[in-house]
Amino acid sequence: MSDEKTIVCRCEEISFQTISDTVREYSCSSREVKLRTRAGMGYCGGRTCRHMIDTIVAGINQEPIADEIQLSYRPPARPLTFGVLGGMQHDNESR
Numbered sequence: 828m829s830d831e832k833t834i835v836c837r838c839e840e841i842s843f844q845t846i847s848d849t850v851r852e853y854s855c856s857s858r859e860v861k862l863r864t865r866a867g868m869g870y871c872g873g874r875t876c877r878h879m880i881d882t883i884v885a886g887i888n889q890e891p892i893a894d895e896i897q898l899s900y901r902p903p904a905r906p907l908t909f910g911v912l913g914g915m916q917h918d919n920e921s922r
């Protein structure tokens with residue numbers, strides 16, 4: 828990635844430069860980058876940027892991406908009524 832101002836996490840508008848500066852300053856993991864910058868904590872829950880953040884951190888730290896605990900992500904959630912949950916009503920937004 829050549830442009831330091833490239834946005835990596837679109838939801839939280841976190842740039843490549845912010846992530847790389849954070850990794851260099853604190854010698855931190857992807858999870859710590861997430862906690863320090865909020866990258867991966869936006870609306871999509873990190874599904875869009877998670878792999879990119881892992882790759883950037885691994886590249887700066889010169890370590891392969893560990894198979895263990897990488898950035899977690901949450902599925903998008905929205906409120907449901909009990910009627911929809913119980914099958915009594917249809918959720919029109921999901922169709």
Ligand code: FES
Nearest residue numbers: 836837838869873
């Ligand atoms: S793009 Fe990073 S949380 Fe959505």
